[in-house]
Amino acid sequence: MSGSTIIFYMLAALTLVSGVLAVTTRQIFRAAIFLLFSLIGIAGLYFWMQYDFVAAVQIVVYVGGITVLIIFSIFLTQQAGDLLPKPKIGRQIFSALAAFCGFSLTMLQLYQHKFIGTSEEPLLPTVSNIGDRMLGVEANGFALPFEVVSVLLLAAMIGCIVIALRSKPATT
């Protein structure tokens, strides 16, 4: 029972519990906060696996970016403090059932499957390695996806601008 194990289970607990709360609580702000915790927990798991870079990205993008975005949008669309409408109980049960079936099926398959790993020596996820892979154009390089994502972000930006910022006559 080493310390790392304890940390692992704590992180796991944090992630799952706050995840569950994030999708069940009826106060939208708390939901956002629980989401935040859950994401942080995942980041922690990355750290625990010594994938520091990903963990950092996770923190920056999610915690710093998306969650803030979500909270702002909540400000825009929600009067503070009022509870979310209660979901239909029937729907809830059915969804739970479906989700559970899916979960059990997946877990069953995952556990039944014998994963065969590689035997080659590992390539450590150091920032330098990541960096030259990221910009590599030959095999195992990810320059092209990088470009594609950039285009995607551009497009998303344009879309957001058009949709969110209405032109004058529309607003009046």
Place this chain on the structure above:
Amino acid sequence: MMEPGLYHLLFISAALFFIGIFGFFTRRNLITMLMSIELVLNSVNLNFIAFNKYLWPNKMDGLFFSIFVIAIAAAEAAVAIAIIINLYRTHHSIDVESTEELKF
């Protein structure tokens, strides 16, 4: 309590995945539905990282995949929120039940 490994992580990610899906099914507020989606994506990331660490550490495909997924998630979230805000303008509500004109 045994030494945590791949299967634990897979369990966590799968659990998170279906938690997110459950949220997507039940939440009536569009923004919270979006949050559930974020959970789903994160669970997938966790999967990738775990596989990368425990099975295929020789390359960094999983790692990069998760990074790009994060980027995509950001973009998606941005557009989704823009759309939701616009929808709020037109419908004066972001309750999913209030947007059911198009059916049958």
Place this chain on the structure above:
Amino acid sequence: MLNDFLILMKSELVIAFIIFLLLFIKVGTEMTNDRLLSLVQILLLANFIYSFFFIAEGDLFGGLFTTNTLMTFQKSILSLAVYLISLLFSDWLKKSEHMLEFFMLMLSAVLGMFFMISSGSLLMFFLALELSTIPVAAMANFDLEKKIASEASMKMILSSAFSSGILLFGISMIYGITGSINFAEIPALLDGSPLQILAFVFLFTAFAFKLSIVPFHLWTADVYEGAPVAVTSFLSVVSKGSIAFILLTTLYKTFAPMHEIWYNMVILLSIVTMIVGNLFALRQQNIKRFLAFSSIAQVGFILVGLSSNSIEGSSSVVYFVLIYVFSNLAAFGVAGAISQQTGKERIDDFKGLYQTNPFISWILALALFSLAGIPPTAGFFGKLFLITAGASKGNYLFITIAALNLIVSLYYYLRVIRSVFMDKNEQPIEIIYLNPSAKLGMIICGAGIVLVGLLSWVYDYITTLIM
């Protein structure tokens, strides 16, 4: 290296170039929509024509990007479709104050599709898929004031996010099993174990979602009805076409080891899709929604052809998509022209259309006959080849069901024909003014519908590309 880069990625580069050109124009100049539109149309036409030159085969970026003649041809089909859209809906485009953004988004989506077609790895595929989805979701919202538009785009973005979540989970499992995200390496590592099947199902549903195969189709009709006609037609023609293409390569190449499984899955889904699509199309009143369901049924037929794991299969699918571009765009073009001027979208409003607008009535009739697969329109050949390819496995029951679905589909296409040509109407739709480019677009579509079938060398060309 650079040379290959320029040659092999030419289609993508051209599109990217156009996008940025438009971006600069947007921020730089104050041109009127008319002039801009004609400029864009010229650019797109050039792009289409250019796509037939400097055709080469090869890989780039260590296999992340791969292309060959067939892919190039598929890309040129998509370019053609985009060009036609820019022609057909010029009315709507001119009026909208976000025309350039529209084109930028659409083109970036097209770019995504191009990358998707020639993607060499699951990562590229996923990114391209998102690139081809998210902008469209934004485009669906371009009628900013319309409630249904925003509802449609909301439904689209949420469902696509959901489906991409599932897709990602599948990909992650495949990655875990094979340790590779490379299309080239994956087949060797597949053996059809249960987890692989699960992963495949997760993966496949993403295609199913985009291609709107039953039961993953439910977003389609709503989005089609809510979105502006231009976007609807883009969705139903271009993105469906691209997905059909990539599905071909994915199933035939990447998942070749599991083809018994996906064969059964495909015929099962195709039967369900045809039946459900037809049944829903039977009772639609809104023409866009009607076309949505009819296109679902069409997808069912695409699956029929797809099910035969053979050269005939892929050639007939590509051929059918080409025909489908012409037919569906013609139909949407007519619907768009009408709804643009009169705001009428119900089929009953089309009663007596022939009295006032013979030209577009004939175009509509041609399109619908082609969709229904009536000779001498090209649709006949397309459908027939799909079915023939599907029959090559000797699965008579399957083929009979498909053939019977032809009858049902004929019924509802004839419903439209009937209200256009036969039914009397006190106040029929007034005479529609078609601006020249729209007319040109319709004529091109009509010519395509007639000629692509009768001129057999088109099909031969496709076959040669594949072999």
Place this chain on the structure above:
Amino acid sequence: MENTYYIIMNDLLQFTILQVLPSGKSLGWALLLIPLLPLAGFLLLGIFGRKHIGNVSGVVGTTLLLASTALALYTAYGYFFDFGKVDGVYQKLVPLKYTWLQFSPGVSIDMGIILDPISVMMLVVVTFISLMVHIYSLGYMKGEERFPTYYAFLGLFTFSMLGLVMSSNIFQLYIFWELVGVSSFLLIGYYYDKPSAVAACKKAFIVTRFADLGFLIGILTLSFYAGTLDFGELIQRLTTTAAPEFRAITAASFMGVSALTWALVLVFIGGAGKSAMFPLHIWLPDAMEGPTPVSALIHAATMVVAGVFLVARLFPVFSMSAPALDVVMYVGITSALFAAVIACTQTDIKRVLAYSTMSQIGFMMFALGVSGNGGESGLGFTASMFHLFTHAMFKALLFLGAGSVIHFIHSNEMKDMGGLRKYLPITHITFLIACLAISGVPPFAGFFSKEEILLATYHHNVVIYYIALVTSGLTAFYMFRLYFRIFWNRGAIVHGEHHGEGGFVMMMPLVLLAVGAALAGFIHFGNFVSSDGKPLKSVFHLQFSIAPVALGLVGIAAATWLYMKQSNKSESIAKALNGFYKAAYHKFYIDELYLFVTKKIIFNLIGRPAAWFDKNVVNGLVNLTGDSTLGLSGRIKGFQSGKVQQYAIYFLAGVIGLAVLFIYIWHPL
């Protein structure tokens, strides 16, 4: 292109003269003209008559027919006295034969002309009577609106009848058989705006058509076994007991009856239909709706004897099957008696004549039935033909006479007549001659022919003989009843001023026919017509002919006693045998029976259900599929609920479902 021309010519006239006649000259074209001239008349008058020819069309038709009559007589002379007889036997000559429709090797419809005693005899009869009627109609039909059409139809009928008698091929005969039927249909329906006429023509056509069904199947059977349709070969093959065809057709049997008998009986049904034999006679009385000359031509002299002719034509084959002949005999005698009884009660003079026709044809039929083939035993055959010949004369005469009566009094009913002998002297005399002839009073024609028939019957079957005797007595009675009711019985009631007898064109035929009726009996018929072509010495026993003549005279006496003067004796007698009289008066309710069968059974039990079934079941099923499809599409619309979350749930359900299905259930690997 002259190649083409050659082909066409080849098709159109490749006549093959089979036999060069002894006299060296080919009769081909001359013979061909006999039927073709009337046909020409039909086409000419039918197409141009109404507009261009008009009232002269009668003359046109008559002249054409005159020509063909002349040709027919010339042919007859040539056949009987010149080339027909080869060493004492009259040959079957087929001077003309052309393959019209080849079914399968050997079996083909040939258009040909056959010359043998009966066909030549019929040629003469048909052309002569037809000519008489043509002439007579010039007067009788004058001023009719559709005068040209009338003559066109007469031409058509004559053509078909001539074709019928000259047929060398059983299917050819069938063809003309049908044509005769249709022309009779057209002529009965000549007064097309009279509903009764319309009904009558339909009835005539349909009843005969029904009979023809039997004929057709009979032909099919015969041809199947004989492997030919040509009369010559057919008879030759089915009468030589050694021939394989004969063995086949006698060996094959259905319900214990040999195929030969079946075929012949079926053929005979056709004949019975045309010749109005019991029970297929019901159309004949109604057929009297047609113009009277038409009745004289078609429904007395020529068409109605076609059945007799048919049996005679196939007689050698019939003689090979005793059962078939018995059927012929029994049907014949039944019809004879039955019709005679009814004739005694009818009041419409044309109907009386119609029934007497039926009765006389009955005589001919059973004469054939009792006959044997060849030699002395063939007496019945000769007698039948002889009676056919004489009957044509006096029955045509009777009808034409009745015609002039009707022409004069504008009514068919006896009650409007009486005492007309002053007004219609010629008609009166000729009519009397005819009555005497038909009653078998010597020395008129009827006497001789009927004599032979009775003789033949006596030798064959005594019962039949006595029935026949009674019948001939009845014949005499009802004929003279008719005669007295028309010309005597009471003072004539002639209202207003009247045009006298029709004048020359109407009287001339009467006189000519009267001469025929008076003298035809003295022809030595057996020398010319016999079952085997060899002359047949007709023996003549005076003591034998006492009984029939006596009976005839009794009948006449009775008629005289009852009807010469106006009285109510007849009514009292009618009352005396009340039920029977009523039954006879209503023709023994045969029509009603038919009506019941057709209306109630065919229409209500078959036709109506069929229509209903089609409308509701078959069609209903088609509609049902459509409606159910639509209904289904309505039922499943709930899927498209518009709730994006439900969509997602279906999505996930689909995923899980597919996964489970393909992992656990449907796993081909």
Place this chain on the structure above:
Amino acid sequence: MNLTLLILLPLLTAVAILLMRNATQVKWTALIGSAAQFVFAFVLLFAFRNARAGGNEAQMLFELKYDWFPAWHIAFHLGVDGISVAMILLTSFVVIAGVLVSWNVTKMTKEFFFLLILLSMGAYGFFISLDLFILFFFLEIAVIPKYLLIGVWGSGKKEYAANKLALMLMGGSALVLVGMLGIYFGGTERTFDLMTLSQLHIPVAVQKICFPLLFVGFGVFTALFPFHTWVPDGHSSAPTAGSMFLAGISMKLGGYGCLRVATYIMPDGAKEYANIIIVLSTIAILYGAFATMMQKDLKYINAYSSVSHCGFVLLGIGMLTKTAMTGAVMQMVSHGLMTALFFAVIGMIYERTHTRQVNEMGGLLKVMPFITTVLFIVGLCSLGLPGLSGFVAEMTIFMGSWQNPDPFHRIATIAACMSIVVTAVYILRAIGKTAMGPLKAEFNNLDDAKWNEKLAAIILIGGIVAIGIAPFWLNDLVSPATEIIMKKLAAVHVGM
């Protein structure tokens, strides 16, 4: 002798019609075009006979073959034998007559004639194509013109009728399609070429599946019981020319297909299912006839009688004897001409009396002698009067049927024979009620046929009489072709 002319002529005519400016020009273009077809058909006939007389014994004459879709082994393969020539003649007759009788169509004249000519093109193409795919192509081309003709220019519950017709015919062709593919993939060689298919022996198992598909599929077109319900509605709601084309040409496509495709290339299947065919067709014959007796509407009368008459076609095919098959082809030609004429006459009467109910007419012989005479002729032809085409065809079928000595065939034949009596009943009933009887007052001043109607009637009567008087030419034309089919049938071992 280039057969593509047979497709090009109508095509050019159709295009020309589209270019015309006013109705008169359209009509005359259509007339000239159809006359050209008419002449061409005769030229073809004579050329065919010349070739035969010149000793050219090839099964198909004037063959030509271009590769069309080599990937699917589809070739544009044309050629004619006696049967095709007969059918082409029939089509040309009906087309020109149809154009003539629809001379005073005022509503959308251009479109009307355009569709009419298009329909004829489909028929010609169908009859001359020797490649299953092409055959199917032309078979389906005809569907939509029919639909529009009925739906736009029809009368009564036309939408329903048009839909029903289009869908049922589509269903038929769907079955044909499946059967076709079955042959394509099931045969020993992948080809759509009829001549090749007829040479290679398709496995019996495949035949057992594909023959019924093809036969029923084509049977729907030719009103095979119980798939005939489109016939009454379709015919009765169609405009005159439409009904003429439907009954005269379109129903023959089915018969031709049954003979040339189903029976010829799948003899085993034919032998296997012959008895079922016979039963169904016999039912159709009698049932159609009895159903006709109950009809009051002239068009329904003719429609149902068409069901009955087309039953003879299938019966002739099902009997599997050369004579019967020849008879079947003759019956197709004869019935085509006859029923076209019948519909033409009905149309003429309807234009004048504005009713098709027989009970509401009567005595029309007085006011319109020509038309009623034609009615008499066509009626007599329909009830099989010698000298007119119907008799020849039916007798040939009976003769051929009777060549099967076993009781089953005998009974079937006798049952079929009975229909000639029933036919007589309903035909005479119809004629008696319309043409004969007292004339109704309101019809007193109706006029007789116009020149175009007269011409149309005379052309068709010409055809009918030409067959009735001189059947030998048709027989010489057809029987060699049926002979070949029979040879193929005889080659395969009987009974399985």
